[in-house]
Amino acid sequence: MEYLSIVFQEVYKILFLLVPVLVSVAMIVWLDRRVWAFVQKRQGPNVVGPFGLLQSLADALKYIFKEIIIPSSSNKVIFILAPIVTMTLALIAWAVIPFSATQVLADINVGILYLFAVSSLGVYGIIMGGWASNSKYPFLGAIRSAAQMVSYEVSIGVIIINVLLCVGSLNLNDIVIAQQNMWFVIPLFPMFVIFFISALAETNRPPFDLPEAEAELVAGYQTEYSGMMYAMFWLGEYANILLMCAMGAILFLGGWMSPIDVYPFTLVPGAIWLILKILLLFILFALVKAIVPRYRYDQLMRLGWKVFLPLSLTWVVLTASYLFYFNLLPVN
Amino acid sequence: MIAHAIFFYTFSIIAVVSAIMVTASKNTVHSVFFLILDFISISCLFIMIGAEFLGMIMLIVYVGAVAVLFLFVVMMLNVAQQKNQWFTGQATSKHIPVGLIISTLIFFEIIIVIGGWKYKPEIFDINNSLASTSVSNTHSLGQVLYTDYIHVFQISGMILLVAMVGAIVLTFRQRSGVKKQSYIKQISRERAEGVEVLEVQSNKGVKIDD
Missing domain, CATH: 1.20.5 (Single alpha-helices involved in coiled-coils or other helix-helix interfaces)
Structure with missing residues (x-):
């Protein structure tokens, strides 16, 4: 009985985390479209609800009532599994995100590795969807996205090493607390820029949305999907984008810390600061989508392997030598 | 303790069954997916015995990178037919x-x-050397790897590097007659190189070279 009550407590906590995440995913889709529209001097979704806030809800309802079509020549089990995998992976990563020093679902020692592992697993949803559809465009999209995500993960991993050198711990709360005096965005600014661009590529956002480049591949890996299964891909994608923003906020922008350590600011709970930072990064994501045209595929690969990887590796050597020379290495 | 046992047996049964299914399933792509499931459940087992760093690295390296390449190869090559022939006994490997x-x-x-x-x-008796020092196992792993075993560690890194360079050299071929787009050239083109303004006489036309 005692065991059951512990389980219920955990389930309650998980729901308390996941429901806000899902709602904010719906809101973030609306925000994305709105920002995109304003950059292009349009109105964007503004009909359903105040300022069109309920647009995503209406879309979700529409998807629920649409028929799910499973192509007859597809590999059915994997075809159905693919959106589930995408969405699950996008949601389980939120378990380690700290909203304040104590408000974290799982305060594990290797938090940042867990985040990195889950985001690198995200590629499977896309490959599975693309392969199981058994048609040309989804397969090409899946192959493209797999190559793209694997390439940019390498530079994200190296950037994480940069931050870890300054922190000396893999725990996400330790990473946040290490930025008490100075956010890592200041000493590691070039790394922040590279992280941001790699995050765009990792989440298949424009200008790196080649897996679903509509001019070439119809809709890439999600061509054959319809109804709620398509919506799940879509939700998973946006949850992943939010996650990358949260990762950027934690690694470089001080996570749940208030920007200035003065009285009225420290009263605001850490969760609010984290959400504000995530929103800031997300608006940057949305602006990039509106401003920058799509990359060519060979340029994308060149950028990942020939520019970002050497740059971030050099920066690791630089950071390590600096910390070693001035005896600043975090030793405990 | 009973929850621990339940989780242990769940993960180990999944690991063993999926390992069997890797060889038993007829579809090669399914084999790779079972291999991935196997990797994931093994890393869950690692995490359960407290080797969290090892479990996460297993996920990142094997599932996140190596298995993706496996999937690539299996999806691109037509190995499915050959495997089918082995199953039906038409061809022996x-x-x-x-x-x-x-x-x-x-x-x-x-x-x-x-x-x-x-x-x-x-x-x-590894427990005494690592777990008892009350530091996280990432720290203790680093303290062992970069002190006592630094040479072995470096040598294994060099072997991996040599293997990587070797693989690239073996598959590298210089193809002639391929049109390449040079980034620098494209950006640094001037107007004078690309555009020529001509006076066109009527009924004569313009002769364009190349």
Whole structure:
């Protein structure tokens, strides 16, 4: 009985985390479209609800009532599994995100590795969807996205090493607390820029949305999907984008810390600061989508392997030598 | 404790069954997906015994990178048909003897390791050297790897580098007649190179070279 009550407590906590995440995913889709529209001097979704806030809800309802079509020549089990995998992976990563020093679902020692592992697993949803559809465009999209995500993960991993050198711990709360005096965005600014661009590529956002480049591949890996299964891909994608923003906020922008350590600011709970930072990064994501045209595929690969990887590796050597020379290495 | 046992048996049963399914499933892509499931459940087992760093690295390296490349190769090559032929007995593989030799070797290695652990437990007393120091196992791993075993560690890194360079050299071929787009050239084009303004006389037309 005692065991059951512990389980219920955990389930309650998980729901308390996941429901806000899902709602904010719906809101973030609306925000994305709105920002995109304003950059292009349009109105964007503004009909359903105040300022069109309920647009995503209406879309979700529409998807629920649409028929799910499973192509007859597809590999059915994997075809159905693919959106589930995408969405699950996008949601389980939120378990380690700290909203304040104590408000974290799982305060594990290797938090940042867990985040990195889950985001690198995200590629499977896309490959599975693309392969199981058994048609040309989804397969090409899946192959493209797999190559793209694997390439940019390498530079994200190296950037994480940069931050870890300054922190000396893999725990996400330790990473946040290490930025008490100075956010890592200041000493590691070039790394922040590279992280941001790699995050765009990792989440298949424009200008790196080649897996679903509509001019070439119809809709890439999600061509054959319809109804709620398509919506799940879509939700998973946006949850992943939010996650990358949260990762950027934690690694470089001080996570749940208030920007200035003065009285009225420290009263605001850490969760609010984290959400504000995530929103800031997300608006940057949305602006990039509106401003920058799509990359060519060979340029994308060149950028990942020939520019970002050497740059971030050099920066690791630089950071390590600096910390070693001035005896600043975090030793405990 | 009972929850621990339940999780342990769940993960280990999934691991064993998916390992069997890797070889037993007819579809090669399914085999790779079972391999991935196997990797994931093994890393769950690692996390359960407290080796969280190892479990996460297993997920990142094997599932996040190596298995993706496996999937690539299996999806692109037409190995499915060949595997089907083995199943129906139309063709026999020449690799079976080699595979048998390697698997017997691995089997004996496992027997030696398990036997040594059973009869001389003090040799394998890793618990004392690592877990008792009350630091996280990432720290303790680093302290062992970069002090006592630094040379072995560096040598294994060099071997991996050599293997990588070797693989690239073996598959590299310089193709002639391929049109390449040079980034620098494209950006640094001036107007004078690309555009020429001509006076066109009526009914004469313009002769454009090349």
